[in-house]
Amino acid sequence: xxxxxxxxxxxxxxxxxxxxxxxxxxxDQEFVALVGPSGCGKSxxxxxxxxxxxxxxxxxxxxxxxxxxLPPKDRxxxxxFQNYALYQHMSVRDNLAFGLRNRKVPESEIAAQILRAxxxxxxxxxxxxxxRQLSGGQxxxxxxxxxxxxxxxxxxxxxxxxxxxxxxxxxxxxELKELRKRVPTTSIYVTHDQVEAMTLGERIVxxxxxxxxxxxxxxxxYRRPANRFVAGFIGSPAMNFIDARVAAAGDDxxxxxxxxxxxxxxxxxxxxxxHAGNAVVMGVRPQHVMLDGAGGGNLLRFxxxxxxxxxxxxxxxxxxxxxxxxxxxxxxxxxxxxxxxxMLTLAMAPENMHFFDAxxxxxxx
Amino acid sequence: xxxASLELVPPPRKGFFAALAPGGVKVLFAxxxxxxxxxxxxxxxxxxxxxxxxxxxxxxxxxxxEFTFHNYAEALAxxxxxxxxxxxxxxxxxxxxxxxxxxxxxxxxxxxxxxxVPNAWFxxxxxxxxxxxxxxxxxxxxxxxxxxxxxxxWGLLLPHVAVHICFFSWIMKGFFDGIDPSMExxxxxxxxxxxxxxxxxxxxxxxxxxxxxxxxCWLYTWNEFLFALxxxxxxxxxxxxxxxxFVHELGMEWHLMSATALMALVPALIVTVFGQxxxxxxxxx
Ligand SMILES: Nc1ncnc2c1ncn2[C@@H]1O[C@H](COP(=O)(O)OP(=O)(O)OP(=O)(O)O)[C@@H](O)[C@H]1O
Ligand SMILES: [Mg+2]
Numbered sequence: 175x176x177x178x179x180x181x182x183x184x185x186x187x188x189x190x191x192x193x194x195x196x197x198x199x200x201x202d203q204e205f206v207a208l209v210g211p212s213g214c215g216k217s218x219x220x221x222x223x224x225x226x227x228x229x230x231x232x233x234x235x236x237x238x239x240x241x242x243x244l245p246p247k248d249r250x251x252x253x254x255f256q257n258y259a260l261y262q263h264m265s266v267r268d269n270l271a272f273g274l275r276n277r278k279v280p281e282s283e284i285a286a287q288i289l290r291a292x293x294x295x296x297x298x299x300x301x302x303x304x305x306r307q308l309s310g311g312q313x314x315x316x317x318x319x320x321x322x323x324x325x326x327x328x329x330x331x332x333x334x335x336x337x338x339x340x341x342x343x344x345x346x347x348x349e350l351k352e353l354r355k356r357v358p359t360t361s362i363y364v365t366h367d368q369v370e371a372m373t374l375g376e377r378i379v380x381x382x383x384x385x386x387x388x389x390x391x392x393x394x395x396y397r398r399p400a401n402r403f404v405a406g407f408i409g410s411p412a413m414n415f416i417d418a419r420v421a422a423a424g425d426d427x428x429x430x431x432x433x434x435x436x437x438x439x440x441x442x443x444x445x446x447x448x449h450a451g452n453a454v455v456m457g458v459r460p461q462h463v464m465l466d467g468a469g470g471g472n473l474l475r476f477x478x479x480x481x482x483x484x485x486x487x488x489x490x491x492x493x494x495x496x497x498x499x500x501x502x503x504x505x506x507x508x509x510x511x512x513x514x515x516x517m518l519t520l521a522m523a524p525e526n527m528h529f530f531d532a533x534x535x536x537x538x539x
Numbered sequence: 540x541x542x543a544s545l546e547l548v549p550p551p552r553k554g555f556f557a558a559l560a561p562g563g564v565k566v567l568f569a570x571x572x573x574x575x576x577x578x579x580x581x582x583x584x585x586x587x588x589x590x591x592x593x594x595x596x597x598x599x600x601x602x603x604x605e606f607t608f609h610n611y612a613e614a615l616a617x618x619x620x621x622x623x624x625x626x627x628x629x630x631x632x633x634x635x636x637x638x639x640x641x642x643x644x645x646x647x648x649x650x651x652x653x654x655x656v657p658n659a660w661f662x663x664x665x666x667x668x669x670x671x672x673x674x675x676x677x678x679x680x681x682x683x684x685x686x687x688x689x690x691x692x693w694g695l696l697l698p699h700v701a702v703h704i705c706f707f708s709w710i711m712k713g714f715f716d717g718i719d720p721s722m723e724x725x726x727x728x729x730x731x732x733x734x735x736x737x738x739x740x741x742x743x744x745x746x747x748x749x750x751x752x753x754x755x756c757w758l759y760t761w762n763e764f765l766f767a768l769x770x771x772x773x774x775x776x777x778x779x780x781x782x783x784x785f786v787h788e789l790g791m792e793w794h795l796m797s798a799t800a801l802m803a804l805v806p807a808l809i810v811t812v813f814g815q816x817x818x819x820x821x822x823x824x
Contacts, residue, residue, distance in 0.1 A: 226724050246727040253728050259721035263743040276730030320729070 176237030176250075176327040176360055177202045178223065183232035185218050185384075192218040193384045196232070200377075203358045207375025209365055211407070215384040216364040220330050223362060225249050237327055247276075252321035253330040256337060258313040260305035266316050267301040273324045284323075291322040294356065311342045318350075322357060329361040335370065347373060368408050372396075380404050402535035405457050405528055411491065413457045414501050417532065422450035429456060432497025436474045442524045445539045453532040460491070460504035462526035466519050473521040480516045494518055590797035597793040610798040619776040620799070626692075627778035628806060631760040634696055635753050638703035643749065645704065646711025647737060651720065664705045675702070676769045683770055690772040698770060699760055707752055714748035715741065754814050758807055778803055 183196040193215040200206050208216045221227040223234055225246035234241055241249050252273075261269050267288060274284045292298045295315045305313055314334060321329055335343045347370060354361075354374075365371050371378050372392045380387040380395065380403075388400040399405035405413045418431040427443035427450065429436050438446060446454075464473070478494035478501060490506040503520065512518075529538040551557075559567065589597050591606045614620060645664075648657050679698050680689070688694035718741060726736040742749075767777035782803070785796040 224724075224728060226727065245732070246724075247730045247732070249728075251728060253725065255721045255725065257719060257721060259719065259725040261722060261726070261740055263746075272726070273729035276735075320725070324729075 177204075178237075178328055178360060178362070179233075179235040180219075180223070181233045181235075183219070183222060183234060184230050185215070185222060185227065186230045191384055193222070196386060198379060198386070198389065200360060200362065203360055205354060205361045205363065205374060205376045207363045207365060207371035207378045208381065209368055209371035209375075209378060209407075210381035210387075212366060214381045216366070216381055217332055219381075220253075220332055220362060220364050223328070224251055224253050224330050250327045251330055252324050252326040252328075253332065254314075254317045254321055254334040256333040258305070258310075258317045258337075260313055260316055260320075262305055264304070265301070266297065266303055266305070266308070266319075269305065269316060270301075270319050270323050273320065287323040287325075288319075291319040294322065294353065295319050310338050311346065314338065314346065318353070322353075327360065329359050331361065331363040331365075333365055334363075336365070336367070343370075350374060369410065372408070378408075380407060382407075398537070399457075399528065400537055402455060402457070402530040402537075405530070405537075409459055409461075411460045411502055411504055413459050413528070414463070414499075415530075416456045416458075416496070416499050416501070417453065418456045419453055420446050420449045420451065422447055429454075431456070431499075433478070434476050434496055436476065439472060439524055442527065442529075446529060449529075449538060454538060455530040455532050455535070457528035457530060458501075458522050458526060460502040462522055463501065463503040464521045465492075465503065465506055465510075466521070473523055474527075475519055475521045478518050478520055480512055480514055480518055482514060483512055492518070494520060586797050586800060589793055590801050592794060594792070594794050597797075610794045611802065614795045614798040614802070617781070617795070619773075619781055623776040623778045623781040624802075624806075626775055627761060627803075630692060630695055630699070630777070631757050633692070634699040634703065634760045635757045637696070638700045638707065638756060639749065639753055641700070641704050642707045642711045642752070643742065643745070645708045646713075647715050647741065649708060649712040650715035651723075664708050667705045668709075672702075673765065676765055679766070680769050689770065690774045692775065695766060695770050695775065695777070698766055699763070703756055703759075707756065710752060711745075711748075714745045714752075717748075718744045750815060754811050757810050757814075761803075761807055761810075 178198075178200040180196050180198045183193065184191070185193040196219055198206070208219060210216055218227060222229050223236075225241065225244060229242050236249055236251070260266075261272060264272065270288045270291065271284050274287060279287075288301070289298075292301060295318055297312065297315050297319060300308060300312060300316070305316065308316065314337075317334070335346050338346060351374060363371070363374055372395075375392060377389060377391055378395055379389050382403050388395060388404045390398075395404060395408045399408060402415065406415065416431055416434075418429050418434075421428045421430055427438045427446050429438055429446070476496070478496040481493040481495045481500060483493070483506075484491040485508065487508060489504065489508055490510065490512075492503040492506055492512070494501045494503060501520070530536065531538060590610055591608070592599075592603070593605055593607055593609070596603050596605060645660065649661055675698070683689040683694040683698070686694075688697070722740050722744065723736040726740040727733070731739060762779065764779040764783070767780050768783070771777050771780065778799075782796060782799050785792040785799070
């Protein structure tokens with residue numbers, strides 16, 4: 175049990191900067207998810223915490239102790255790798271025992287720990303097998319077991335589920351959540367899958383190009399994305415972005431784009447007033463666009479042409495053409511029959527609209 | 540037409556093989572295989588026959604019915620022959636052990652580490668590899684003389700080990716490239732030092748490749764002639780050299796040479812078969 179602190183952590187591979195100025199304080203027993211597109215430096219950050227990668231600048235502390243110069247074995251951490259990294263030449267039991275034997279734990283204690291972990295993960299019948307005789311899901315369970323038996327201060331996960339098929343992945347996600355309740359160790363979980371990050375993480379760190387974009391709870395990131403990148407990365411289907419212009423005429427603040435001109439109301443108007451005359455990017459999630467939004471007096475209504483619709487069974491996704499952009503709408507009744515080319519009346523609530531600076535992408539507000 | 544009404548018949552066979560009776564293809568390939576096997580076995584067969592013929596019969600192996608084991612006894616009775624067997628065996632084994640000890644670490648370094656030292660080492664063995672084998676011999680002759688190890692175990696062992704390191708480090712690097720390094724990372728986190736991760740995780744995973752390499756290395760040294768001829772003399776007789784001495788100014792003693800060659804085959808076979816079996820079984824459960 176320990177807190178992990180990263181202060182101004184950076185990593186360069188020669189001229190390549192993989193991570194820059196990473197600041198994060200992870201509380202004891204907190205589960206933090208590190209998410210971002212491929213190559214953004216998630217693994218590098220994790221490996222610096224693990225001690226597998228030298229830290230170019232900054233400080234990493236685990237449990238109040240600076241660990242920059244400690245080898246991995248002295249940091250009291252455990253790590254799960256994307257490809258499991260089980261010792262191929264040892265049985266599952268020896269895989270689990272390896273770390274404990276290295277620490278000179280008495281054999282009776284080792285046996286007890288293995289039994290406890292194996293029971294928790296349901297891998298008791300597999301203990302005498304070798305890793306190559308296991309399925310991917312079983313191997314991942316063993317890899318988890320190897321971490322559990324050690325009772326480390328911190329768990330590190332590097333995309334542990336990405337080698338599994340979709341169904342198994344969602345099942346293991348649930349199992350991880352269950353496991354978490356019983357073993358509430360401080361954890362850092364790297365993934366490129368925002369759904370995994372949202373469901374598992376108590377706090378999420380979104381990274382891009384080696385830079386932290388935003389840190390916050392899943393709901394924070396969803397409701398108040400700090401910039402256009404986070405807004406587009408979190409949530410599925412991805413947020414719609416429409417280039418628009420703010421205009422102020424007397425008391426009214428208008429947001430206008432090709433085929434659309436909306437009068438904004440009090441709160442949103444107040445925040446946008448100072449950007450009058452500027453180009454902005456308007457963002458709205460597909461879930462927040464409604465068809466024929468009946469009721470709700472403050473809904474903003476507008477017209478768009480249906481371009482294509484996708485039937486998902488439980489719902490439909492619509493692509494509506496609005497001037498030069500396609501607006502995606504989700505959550506449409508699957509039974510509704512809409513011909514391509516139909517003129518739709520769409521509606522959205524002002525509080526569900528996001529505005530970003532057209533150049534920097536930072537959220538306005 | 541519904542799927543149920545489709546008849547499942549194999550498509551008609553076309554082309555050359557269609558002309559054969561059913562099963563004829565199998566017979567054809569069996570004959571072909573036997574033919575090719577015979578092609579490879581023929582020289583060995585000839586060797587066996589030659590070794591069993593009296594001296595007068597070696598040029599008429601295919602005729603005559605006189606067979607004898609006397610050649611084997613005579614070959615073994617040659618001065619130096621037993622010592623040559625022993626020396627060859629000892630040098631092959633020592634060269635294998637020593638060179639693999641170095642190759643394993645050097646291959647691992649080339650595979651896992653970047654920096655000036657691995658780069659320099661890589662360049663050195665690359666350049667040395669490019670030098671034609673035969674051009675090593677004369678310098679080595681002078682060097683071993685200078686060092687006073689000419690015609691000793693060391694005088695043959697060190698050159699062999701050097702050559703093996705140059706050639707096999709590359710292959711060894713390939714083996715380690717094929718092993719996922721995250722296994723070693725896991726070991727580091729599980730409490731191993733860098734050396735510990737190498738010895739306890741990377742090395743055991745490389746054992747199948749390592750075995751093949753060891754066998755290759757041993758056979759290579761066992762069969763090697765040029766270094767043995769140039770770097771040894773009477774004090775340290777080597778099997779290949781002794782065997783070659785059956786060709787001399789008075790003629791060629793093919794019968795003795797064949798008998799010796801066949802006897803030389805035995806240790807080689809034992810090393811190959813048992814080496815492989817033992818190590819692979821030790822690895823698999
Ligand atoms: N050994 C290395 N040498 C040079 N550059 C490297 C090295 N390792 C990583 N990088 C670079 O550092 C950046 C971050 O890599 P990292 O592995 O942390 O990405 P990631 O976020 O984990 O991506 P992924 O989701 O694909 O695993 C990448 O641009 C990568 O090219
Ligand atoms: Mg990664």
